[in-house]
Amino acid sequence: MYLFDNPGVFLKRTSIKRWPETERPREKLFMLGPDKLSNCELLAILLQTGFKHEGNSISALDLAKEILIEFEELKGLINVLPSELLSLKGIGKAKAAKLVAAFELGRRAAALKNGNCKSFKCSEEVASYYIPILKDLRKEQFRVLLLDTKNKIIKEELISQGSLNSSLVHPREVLNPAIRGSAASVIFLHNHPSGDPEPSMDDIEITRRLCKSFDIVGINVLDHI
Template sequence: MGNTVKNAKGSYPIKEWPKSDRPREKLLEQGPEALTDAELLAIVLRTGDGKSGRTALDHARQLIKRFETFRNLASVAPAELLDLKGIGPAKTATVKAVMEIARRYATEKFPQGKAFSRSADVFAHFHQRLKDKKKECFFILLLDSKNKAIREERVSEGTLTSSLVHPREAFAPAIRESAASLILVHNHPSGDPTPSREDEEITGRLVECGRVLGIGVLDHIIIGQGSYYSFADRGRLAPGAPPTPS
């Protein structure tokens, strides 16, 4: 979290902080994933309180301390926010509007029934979301017997390792949804979709687990910056398939 810059009279306005400490500039330079909950909320609140010297980040920290999670904050009635010092009608309305947008986004209908018959279809579905991610995100796309989408599920986030992508986490949703098959998808923050040795090992292990469970792994697609790598297109989905030539 950016440190509040202080003098003997209290906090400087955020605009007088070092650029690297200002939440808005930090988001634009490093991406939203680099910000703390309080920093993100400070951008929503926009301004502080000139009379008390409290910054937007001070108010954001107050809200996080009071309600602990965004889920709790989303469920709070406007009147309760208005009772807090420095949180007036404008800030209350903005916070509630953002929380409602997040709720609607989370409940937007997945394109259930859409056919994913080519690797390009999968790339088109995930590319915009994953191409600028700073961390590796691993998804599974669940399909029915006609290769039509049932749902997608994020399995892990972080550097892709065998400990992060365990067969249990990958196949539990498929079993629960009675999926006939699935497609593995993850991104490379570097922008280069060439599979690593770890990618190859994970793919081979999950393909073998799928064979045992009777749930086909149709592809593993790695999303890069404007391009992708498909294990299926390269004929490399069979257990024990040879590694990518160096």
């Protein structure tokens, strides 16, 4: 049940434009900085406007609260689909596209930040960077990190997306970017949408084949995470 469906809940709501400037999310962002705003306020800035519901004005902040409740805070929004957002009252294609694009940009920015890391000293450091990026993805992905001689990331390549098996992850598809990028070593990454971290038989077989292929061309395989 939506909060909007409770008669009278929003009868006394006032348009954000009529709030004191110090309380408006956008003005607060400029005065205090984005880190001082709540998730709800940041989301309201992206939404920009609310909507009308049974004659009542629902503000962008009210709508943001409803979205966070529906998706159980930010975790549920990280990989939200446009169709899921469109199922909510007050969310049209423009708002849905804006939210999905914002979270995708955030994910890409996080990946770039990881790529600027000076170097990785161990597999645990790699895992600490990439688990937050990969753990909530709904589809299984296989990625390869190309590293230089100091274990600094040269580039990250997405090799396949979908159910991981030997037909989707062919050594040739993984070797090509590593050779083109002059990688000294590589690290393989892939996620399990099920949440089970244990490697499957396919995982083990793929790793074995890739290690054999990379050994032939003299590129070290440091780990498969």
